[in-house]
Amino acid sequence: MSACTDEDPRLHGIRTKIRVVPNFPKSGIMFQDITTLLLDPKAFKDTIDLFVERYKGKNISVVAGIEARGFIFGPPIALAIGAKFVPLRKPKKLPGKVISQEYILEYGRDCLEMHVGAVESGERALVVDDLIATGGTLCAAMDLLERVGAEVVECACVIELPELKGRERLNGKPLYVLVEYLDD
Amino acid sequence: MFASENGLKGDPRLQAITKAITVVPHFPKKGIMFQDITTLLLDHKAFKDTIDIFVDRYRDMHISVVAGIEARGFLFGPSIALGIGAKFVPLRKPRKLPGEVFSEKYSLEYGTDCLELHVDAVQPGERAIVIDDLVATGGTLSAGVKLLERAHAEVVECACVIGVPDVKGQCRLIGKPLYVLVEPRQVDKCF
Numbered sequence: 001m002s003a004c005t006d007e008d009p010r011l012h013g014i015r016t017k018i019r020v021v022p023n024f025p026k027s028g029i030m031f032q033d034i035t036t037l038l039l040d041p042k043a044f045k046d047t048i049d050l051f052v053e054r055y056k057g058k059n060i061s062v063v064a065g066i067e068a069r070g071f072i073f074g075p076p077i078a079l080a081i082g083a084k085f086v087p088l089r090k091p092k093k094l095p096g097k098v099i100s101q102e103y104i105l106e107y108g109r110d111c112l113e114m115h116v117g118a119v120e121s122g123e124r125a126l127v128v129d130d131l132i133a134t135g136g137t138l139c140a141a142m143d144l145l146e147r148v149g150a151e152v153v154e155c156a157c158v159i160e161l162p163e164l165k166g167r168e169r170l171n172g173k174p175l176y177v178l179v180e181y182l183d184d
Numbered sequence: 185m186f187a188s189e190n191g192l193k194g195d196p197r198l199q200a201i202t203k204a205i206t207v208v209p210h211f212p213k214k215g216i217m218f219q220d221i222t223t224l225l226l227d228h229k230a231f232k233d234t235i236d237i238f239v240d241r242y243r244d245m246h247i248s249v250v251a252g253i254e255a256r257g258f259l260f261g262p263s264i265a266l267g268i269g270a271k272f273v274p275l276r277k278p279r280k281l282p283g284e285v286f287s288e289k290y291s292l293e294y295g296t297d298c299l300e301l302h303v304d305a306v307q308p309g310e311r312a313i314v315i316d317d318l319v320a321t322g323g324t325l326s327a328g329v330k331l332l333e334r335a336h337a338e339v340v341e342c343a344c345v346i347g348v349p350d351v352k353g354q355c356r357l358i359g360k361p362l363y364v365l366v367e368p369r370q371v372d373k374c375f
Contacts, residue, residue: 021282031282035302038262038272045266071258072274075225076266079232085225087259095208095218115222 010046015179017043018159032159032181034069034130048073050178051156052080055126060153062125064088066112066141069130073158077128086118088127088141099147103140112137114144121149131159132175135166142173185351187237187365197233198366204230205346207371219346219368221317225259235260237365238343239267242313249312249337251275253299253328256317260345264315273305275314275328286334290327299324301331308336318346319364322357329360 017037024031038044055077064086065074071087078085091100091111098113119125127141132155142152152173160166160177167175187198204224211218225231242264251273252261258274265272278287278298285300306312314328325342332339339360347354347364355362 019283024282025279033282035274035281035283035305038265038274039305041265041269041271044262044272048266068255068258068276068280071255072262072272075231075259076263078225079228079235079263082228084228085231085259087222087225089255092212093255094222095211095220096206096222118222118226 008050010043010050011178013040013043014047014050014158018179018181020181030181030183032131032161034072034158037158038072047158047178048076048080051077051128051176054176055154055156056081058153059124060126061123062086062119062145062150064114064119064125064127064141064145066127066129066137067093070128073130074128077126077156083126084118086114086125088112088114088144099144101140101143101147103136105136110137112140112144114148116148119145119148119150123150124153125150126153127155129155129157131161132157132166132177133161133164135164135169138166138175139169139171142170185361185363186347186367187363190363192237197230197237200227200230201234201345202366202369205366205369207369209371217368217371219318221256221259221345224345234345234365235263235267238264238315241343241363242341243268245340246311247313247340248310249273249306249332251301251306251312251314251328251332253314253316253324254280257315260317261315264313271305273301273312275299275301275331286331288327288331288334290323292323297324299327299331301335303335306332306335306337310337311340312337313340314342314360316342316344318368319344319354319362320348322354322362325354325362326358329358 019033019036021031063078097116154174204227206220206223208218250265
């Protein structure tokens with residue numbers, strides 16, 4: 001599901017604040033730069049509010065955010081809905097005992113880690129990132145949470161690149177995004 | 185300066201924040217007592233109190249920029265920015281920011297590292313604070329201050345959740361006031 005279909009008036013402001021940078025980090029990629037959204041306090045607040053309105057009162061006790069841009073959106077959401085925030089990090093950043101989940105990139109592999117004990121079995125969790133492309137990173141994040149017995153209620157992203165079909169990769173898990181980017 | 189010296193002496197929130205931090209000995213290498221704030225983030229009340237203390241301090245200081253240092257500064261900075269109505273500006277490792285950037289090198293124990301800021305993120309004359317989870321040598325915060333000053337912002341203060349007791353030393357290095365909530369957590373037992 002996407003917020004676009006409801007056309008909340010706040011979405012226009014959010015959509016126009018995202019800067020598209022062509023050919024970054026390499027040729028052919030239209031990079032979705034959310035830093036310009038963060039420069040507009042109202043648009044940034046609206047972004048958080050849209051997620052908070054959706055998830056408040058749904059008994060969600062965990063917001064897991066993917067390093068690094070998931071760290072920008074996840075904590076404000078967690079604080080507003082009364083949940084804990086759990087960072088999902090690149091290898092060797094978390095100091096305690098971790099579980100790791102590998103995932104495939106276009107060329108090669110990467111890995112996400114979560115602290116053991118951060119999330120308990122039966123907890124209801126959200127996964128937050130700035131953007132979903134192929135869905136590989138979000139899948140790894142969901143795997144980590146499900147391996148410790150948490151229930152992933154939904155994945156939440158500011159932006160979706162529908163042409164990369166990440167939504168299908170999520171194995172039926174619901175995905176909520178605020179804006180879609182379609183390459184003209 | 186420490187929050188306890190600046191109006192928050194005996195504030196029970198500070199004790200709870202300290203208790204919520206975990207010490208991990210010998211990480212990332214032997215001799216370092218790593219201050220792990222991820223357990224603070226698991227304690228909703230203590231995390232909220234952390235943000236509230238910073239928001240209360242900066243709300244009326246006409247700050248329009250909260251700059252956070254990648255990555256743990258991202259955990260605190262955006263919530264503070266939202267709380268005071270300021271913009272959030274990420275200070276990032278090299279080649280992460282897609283637009284034109286200022287780059288500032290700084291020294292590590294062995295070698296150098298680099299922080300970057302988008303050149304159009306900050307306007308001249310804007311009043312800014314720099315946020316990170318912890319200040320040790322002050323090298324990273326210094327680089328953050330220099331980046332903002334190259335964009336002609338006025339850095340009002342640096343703020344961290346944790347700071348070593350020799351705060352005056354860090355003030356000298358960074359050249360700006362430094363506001364810290366708590367001292368590093370000591371390990372209760374040694375293994």
